[in-house]
Amino acid sequence: MKGTEALTTIFREQGLRVTPQRQAIFRLLEGDVSHPTVESLFDRARADMPTISLKTVYQTVHDLEALGEVRVLDLGTGSVRVDPNVEDDHHHLLCTTCGRVRDVPVEFDGLNVPIRYRRDFTVDDVQVIFRGHCDHCFDRT
């Protein structure tokens, strides 16, 4: 994801207005590697800006997604997560106990569908989810 100033320019270029709420969300997401849910972004935004609405956060996240500045992940945790890292191609490691998500760079080759099964199909995207437990959660089981 680009910086707050760059995003401001991009939004204006697209005819989207840059509101204090949106800037707050830009700032919260910049450099965030925690893959926050929309709800948690909302909570953090509310600390500074008590009147911001959840809907506004969803809307801004979707605008950022449409501009290709963030990726919206559904890892089956019930709610959607925001990943501002769109620069590096990567997959995800999910702790099914605490819900924490870690990025995993793509280091495996040959990850594609055997031709026989790819027939009549165009693959646009590959998502890999590693599920497990961080040691911290494992110890408390």
Add this chain to the structure above:
Amino acid sequence: MKGTEALTTIFREQGLRVTPQRQAIFRLLEGDVSHPTVESLFDRARADMPTISLKTVYQTVHDLEALGEVRVLDLGTGSVRVDPNVEDDHHHLLCTTCGRVRDVPVEFDGLNVPIRYRRDFTVDDVQVIFRGHCDHCFDRT
């Protein structure tokens, strides 16, 4: 997934009762490769058994999952899908237009997390989702 008679035995052994509703669901799932949603299972079950409730289908699917007889998939389509194929390790090919899901056997090696990123973490499961379009849907775009 095992056959209806085997499942009947297994359920009884576990102290679970085998009701006509559950048997209907067993029969619907046996050999089903369409990865149905719970809702579509419910619709099909209702054809034979008009009073069956959606809750019952959810409950039976979860019981089957707990016994390891089916796998419950969340491919980010909004609702959960039931996969009775637990015998062959495989991944999934999803058409994001029509929602159809195809099984893909595991033919790639070395699909694991680089040690550096696996530190402090135990990986239990790897899920790969190939997203794209079947030619049929592609043509109509």
Add this chain to the structure above:
DNA sequence: ACACTAACAACAATGCTTGTCAACAAGCAA
């Protein structure tokens, strides 16, 4: 056949996400 208790159907409720809409504020032009 009996008693015990799990499972049923109907209903309501949850959680996440989106729609509605009146009031408002950002951007633009003069």
Add this chain to the structure above:
DNA sequence: TTGCTTGTTGACAAGCATTGTTGTTAGTGT
């Protein structure tokens, strides 16, 4: 600056998939 236009905001409520509640029905082992 000023005023106009239009996108944005935020309170509220609705939508969807899934789960909780509850009185009743019906498998199960004896």
